[in-house]
Amino acid sequence: MASTNEYARKILNSPTYAEPCLVYSAKKVLLPENWVFLTGKEHVDYRRGLNTLFTRKALGIYCNIQDAIARKHFAKWREAAAKDPSPQPIMMTARYLNMDTSLRVFCGNHIPEEAAIEISDKYWDITKALELVNFPFAIPGTKIYKAIQARKSAMNWLELAAKNAKIAMAQGAEPECLLDHWLVTLADPSYKGKREFTDHEMAMVVLSFLFASQDAMSSGLIYGFQHVADHPEIHAKIREEQERVRHGDYDSPITLEQYDQMTYLQAFVKESLRVKPPVLMVPYKATKAFPIADDYTVPSGSMVIPSFFLSLHDPEVYPEPEKLIPDRWLDPNSGANTNPKNYLVWGAGPHRCIGVEYATMNMALVLAIACTTFNIEHDVTPLSSEIE
Numbered sequence: 004m005a006s007t008n009e010y011a012r013k014i015l016n017s018p019t020y021a022e023p024c025l026v027y028s029a030k031k032v033l034l035p036e037n038w039v040f041l042t043g044k045e046h047v048d049y050r051r052g053l054n055t056l057f058t059r060k061a062l063g064i065y066c067n068i069q070d071a072i073a074r075k076h077f078a079k080w081r082e083a084a085a086k087d088p089s090p091q092p093i094m095m096t097a098r099y100l101n102m103d104t105s106l107r108v109f110c111g112n113h114i115p116e117e118a119a120i121e122i123s124d125k126y127w128d129i130t131k132a133l134e135l136v137n138f139p140f141a142i143p144g145t146k147i148y149k150a151i152q153a154r155k156s157a158m159n160w161l162e163l164a165a166k167n168a169k170i171a172m173a174q175g176a177e178p179e180c181l182l183d184h185w186l187v188t189l190a191d192p193s194y195k196g197k198r199e200f201t202d203h204e205m206a207m208v209v210l211s212f213l214f215a216s217q218d219a220m221s222s223g224l225i226y227g228f229q230h231v232a233d234h235p236e237i238h239a240k241i242r243e244e245q246e247r248v249r250h251g252d253y254d255s256p257i258t259l260e261q262y263d264q265m266t267y268l269q270a271f272v273k274e275s276l277r278v279k280p281p282v283l284m285v286p287y288k289a290t291k292a293f294p295i296a297d298d299y300t301v302p303s304g305s306m307v308i309p310s311f312f313l314s315l316h317d318p319e320v321y322p323e324p325e326k327l328i329p330d331r332w333l334d335p336n337s338g339a340n341t342n343p344k345n346y347l348v349w350g351a352g353p354h355r356c357i358g359v360e361y362a363t364m365n366m367a368l369v370l371a372i373a374c375t376t377f378n379i380e381h382d383v384t385p386l387s388s389e390i391e
């Protein structure tokens with residue numbers, strides 16, 4: 004376990020010595036040919052092609068969808084609260100909001116409503132099967148078996164979405180989701196990374212994105228809600244900024260330009276993820292003898308785990324590290340801003356999270372709408388700090 008910032012970063016940035024080591028079941032569940040298992044140059048080349056899915060132009064399309072889906076869910080939350088005002092656990096509710104948002108951002112209306120519900124429900128089986136330790140065989144009743152069934156049903160829908168997107172774009176429709184945007188980019192004669200993607204390949208990319216969306220991003224959002232609820236003074240500051248940026252017009256969709264102006268909210272999201280990082284560590288494996296320090300060489304084949312928590316809670320960089328202080332990100336001379344290498348929430352190096360802008364924007368938009376729509380209270384229970 005590499006707990007210092009220096010060693011954690013060294014592992015993440017040494018692709019010739021170490022590669023991510025996904026749990027044994029991952030290839031069975033996410034399919035061995037999925038791009039997430041590529042390494043070295045092949046990985047770099049494939050990933051370069053996917054960067055186009057998170058450009059500012061693409062984020063502009065996603066922003067509208069995220070806004071609309073959040074409002075749809077909040078209307079349902081309000082309806083449910085009107086019937087039963089007692090405190091409710093937020094975990095699965097927020098996860099479903101995230102899953103719905105991501106499915107619509109990625110697939111738009113190329114899948115029907117029942118598909119979004121089915122994928123969302125079944126994807127939970129995929130999450131459960133990707134625990135670090137799990138029974139390794141896919142026999143009926145095991146977590147891996149259930150996850151494979153879930154993946155098969157998700158892939159059928161996602162391949163249909165890719166097929167429908169291709170038809171829509173060929174007919175000259177406006178791009179309305181990630182798949183559409185991807186196809187339009189590929190069809191652009193000036194685009195350098197031109198190549199054909201089958202429906203199956205596109206579906207696998209979306210499948211990999213969905214994993215991160217419903218897992219890490221849901222944790223990030225839930226902690227975000229918890230932090231807002233536990234800090235009324237921060238909630239008040241977020242509201243004050245919303246009032247200023249949106250001029251009190253809370254019914255119109257939030258634009259990308261308005262999002263850019265929400266500097267306090269963005270600082271809050273960054274700080275919330277620092278205090279409670281959804282990903283605490285990522286297992287890597289030494290692909291050959293790895294001379295990580297003058298006096299230590301990691302043997303080939305060993306697992307080496309860069310840990311993120313201590314870098315994110317280093318008191319030298321983040322004074323009072325356990326405290327949620329969004330303002331530390333608003334001072335350009337603060338330890339937080341002058342030591343960007345410590346901020347390992349998204350990892351580092353060639354496998355650094357590809358969804359960072361999308362995930363940050365999604366969490367911020369959901370919280371922007373929630374903070375101006377609801378008063379949020381935390382009914383603390385013995386389970387409030389339990390992590391499932």
Ligand code: HEM
Binds near residue numbers: 215221223280352357
């Ligand atoms: C709060 C939300 C999220 C957090 C904290 C997070 C964090 C991470 C971390 C720590 C890694 C590993 C980086 C490394 O090995 O250096 C990673 C990889 C990855 N993330 Fe995220 N992630 C989040 C959301 C997302 C979303 C929404 C997507 C999809 C759009 C996404 C897609 C990916 C992919 C595809 C990889 C693998 C990249 C590669 O191997 O090249 N993540 N993420």
